[in-house]
Amino acid sequence: MGRGRTLGWLALAAALLALPHLAPGSYFVHVMIVALIFAILASGLDLVMGYCGQFSFGQAAFYGIGAYASALLALRLGWSFWAAFPAAVLITAAFGALLGVPSLRLAGHFLAITTIAFQVIVHQILTQWHGFTGGTAGLTGIPAPPPLRLGGVTLAFESPAAYYYLCLGVSALALAVAVRLVRSRIGREWLAVREDELLAKTMGIDTTRIKVLAFTLGAGLAGAAGSLLAHYLRNIHPSEFTIWTSAEIVAMVILGGRGTLAGPVLGAVVLTVLPEYLRAAQDYKLILYGLALIVMITFLPDGLMGGLRALRARTAAA
């Protein structure tokens, strides 16, 4: 890595750490918390869609499963966030493995339709199963993470700024693990499945296992995002976890650049922050997403990151 790049990363890290102190009022901090949660969702979907090449319209369903699992563990069993969070990740990952199973037999459009069905079913369960999920009214009174005592220091998570740091920590960790994985043999096998599944199979790669693994990890990350959301908002509704949310996450991945990890994170930040500050953008959000997707897929199929890379290659050549 060049020196300029190292400096760039350091500057980005400093900016992210200083952000709650720079922004006047807490609204921007709130927007950034949501952006970080979506960054986790989008990087999870990127493993499935960008690297492994399996289309999924179900990421918001996993997001919901994580949020409700974490909230229910806290409300019904009195678990603290610190126990409910990892449990939610594992539970959601297990559902991911379950959805991975049909992906073994289905490909392309058929798999996409299956994930849409899964998304709709999960949303229906969240809305209809009043006794368990609270129905359309959702769940309220979810506790914030209790303070953490590390040595002599006590870290509280009541304030938005503190919660922002929590989300920043989780997303940085999630991204670090994801980057490691995609650069390892596992990431290479995902790409092999994306490029030519039959060839991968004849080369001794257990494509079944590697696809289920992508679904499991992608869902696990969505579970982490859901748990973070539940204990931040303190109440959750099924309306957060509809197919439109899934479509937004797909848009983030495609806009940012499939199979780049950094791209979907960028896409998540852009598509969370922009609508908050452009009133018109909020009203016509889905129409604009649709247009943006058509434009991107036609002119920049590798997304913003792909565009940036091409630009850098061109300036380096010139």
Add this chain to the structure above:
Amino acid sequence: MALLECRGLTKVFGGLLALDALDLAVEAGEIVGLIGPNGSGKSTCFNLVSGILRPSRGQVLVDGRDVGRLAPWAIARLGVARTFQLLRVFPRLSVLDNVLLGHHLNLDAGLLASAAGTRRARDEEAEARAESRRLLELVGLQAVADRPAEHLSIGQRRLLELARGLAARPRLFLLDEPAAGLSPVNVERIVALIRRMRDERGIAIVLIEHVMKVVMGISDRIAVLDYGVKIAEGPPAAVRADPRVIEAYLGRRGLRAGR
């Protein structure tokens, strides 16, 4: 016990008998040519042995074990590698990554070791990389190692398929027309490579090939298919002289192509 044995191997597509009760045995370290006119069932035979197709009847035995129900990846892990007539590479991955993926069935690092980047996982990766570069040097592709595979010419792709197959350290290598579409220089190179695979690594090879000079020159034994039926088998000289073969295959094709 033979390394590979096909017993009464049969494949029916709808009403078409693509392969009809083929009996064929391949011993370790042997080079067996599989020839026949287009559509005679040669590639179907490869697809059955490598697990892409399921036999309609009959058996495929590797080390005496029936592999007819195994997934392709499980058969590959028994030491069976193959190339494709219509050339299959991972187009957007680098040439080096294509070969590295050939090594994967011999790697140990699992999910946790890969996520944590343990020392063993890193050592294993470094070793596989070094070995992949050596293989690219062996086939003469070291200069293009870091280019996407889609940039390679047909001849280079054929060489890449060989390097990728060798990376798996196979005991049996199925080569589907490795010399098709190659310049004479590259044909020489492939023939030399195939000989070295057998002589230096003891790999048994089954070779589908239309270039008669190649298949007659390097095969220990040749089996001839016509309309899914094996019509002859034996040493190249005997097969070449067999009247059924001349009628079904060499007569028409050999005269026309002037080979």
